Amino acid sequence: MAAAHAVNHAYTALLPILYPAMMADLRFGYSQIGLLVGVSQAFGQGLQWLTGYLGRFVQRKVLLGIGTVAQGVCFGLAGFSQGFLDLLVWQSLTRLAGSPQHPNGNALLLDYFGRTHRGRALAMHYAGGNLGTVLVPLVGALLLGAFGWRTTLAYFALPAIVIGLLVLWGISEERDGTAALEARRSLGRETLEILRNRNLRYIVGAQATAAGGRGLGVVITFVPLYLSQELGLGVMRMGVLYTLMLIGSVVGPTLAGFVSDRLGARKPVLLSAYLTSTLTMALLVHLGTTGAWLLPLVVFVLGCVAYAESPMLQSLTADATEGSSQDVVFGLYHTIGFGSGALWAIVLGALVDALGFRHALYVMAASYSAAALWILPLHEGFLMKRRSGDGRLNG
Structure with missing residues (x-):
């Protein structure tokens, strides 16, 4: 599961390394990058509600394996x-093929792990995905320099095909009798029931707002471009800083998951991540080239806190929707998340073209603080009581 997730994230991490070469070869600008990220997310990952629904009829490992290949x-x-246009079509199809990873992968894990362990389980699944991105900047930069962006894409295509086949034949999945009952329920009725959940509405509001600075999607696209295009860093130096940020994307979510399970609370961990993300992003812009010696530390911390948000929101979502089909819940959750992220990417790309990177990064910093306002009224005490009765691993 983690290996398939790693491929999913690795592809997202590779593209910012290749964008300058693609832009020169195919002749497009920053607005088109925003459009590429936005449309591909909306077309592919914005349809995760569909794969979530299919997960009630088809084995999740089949959806995951075929999708990864x-x-x-x-x-x-x-x-x-x-x-x-060709690039936009192929990237949209790539995203569509990867759409089972989040809703079906999360549901498969939640079936296996007990409620009190879900924070660390989802965090480690998310961190496992980010682990696949750690070597990508350096390897991608070396391949780009040696072979060009087209051949680099071909080399990175091979691991997904192999891992997808391993998922199909290497994962065991048992579905109990509740799966058949779930499949008979109306998707529309169940979706409305889920959306009537007050706590979930707060969570989704925070998710849609913080999508303006989400690690996977916005930060991973615009921060490397800021380092190379605005600060003028060379490919290898930018690759080192980018790698440090991605190492943080593994460390941060893992620690956040364990701390939230130990505290028995997600809300304070999430609010701390939002506040620190705002401060760190603003510091990155303020430093510019004058504080270059601090950049390694700043990008590492940014990776830790910006990427810690997503697994905490996912854990809160699972807490808030106990008893609902997790395939449908996470399909809906990720559809809203990536849908709003698609809009943010288009807006930020246009903002970079119009006003420059600094204004866009300040907007990203503000999105974290605005998202925290959605979390403040969340009643987590009720959620923790609901899951306090199961401290074991299922399976």
Whole structure:
């Protein structure tokens, strides 16, 4: 599961390394980068509600395995793009193929792990995905320099095909009798029941707001470009800083998951992550080139806190929707999240073109603080009582 998730994240991490070469070869600008990220997210991962619903009828490992293989194939074929539109189509298909990873993968894990362990389970699953991105900047930069962006895409396509086949034949999945009952329920009725959940509405509000600075999607796209295009750092130096940020994306979510389970509370951990993300992003902009010696520490901390948000929100979502189909819950959750992220990416790309990177990064910093306002009224005490009765591992 973690390996398939790692491929999903690795593809997202590779593209910012390749964007300057793609832009020069295919002749497009920053607004088109925002459009590429936004449309591909909306077309692919914005449809995760559908794979979440299919997870009630089809084995999750089948959806995950076939999707991961198809993801590798589409990613490699993007190397044949002759224009921006070709690239947009192949990247959208790559995202679509990877759409089972979050709703079906999370549901599979939640079936296995007990309620009191879900914070660390989801955090480690998320961190495992980010682990696949740690070596990507340096390896991607070396391949780009040696072979160009088209061949680099082909090399990175191969691991997904192999891992997808391993998922199909290496994961055991048992579905109990509740799966058949779930499948008979109306998707529309169940979706409305889920959306009537007051706590979930707060969580989704925070998710949609913080999508303006989400680690996977916005930060991973615009921060490397800021380092290379605005600060003028070379490919290898930018690759080192980018790698440090991605190491933080593994460390931060893992620690946040364990701390939240130990405290028996997600809310204070999430609020701390939002506040620190705001301060760190603002510091990154303020430093510029004058504080270059601090950049390694700043980008590492940014990776820790900006990426810690997502697994905490996912854990809160699972807490708030106990008893509902987790495939549908997380399909809906990620559809809203990536849908709002798609809009944010388009807006931020246009903002970079119009006003420059600094204004865009300040907007990203503000999005974290605005998201915290959604979390403040969340009644987590009720959620913790609901899961306090199960301290074991299922399976």
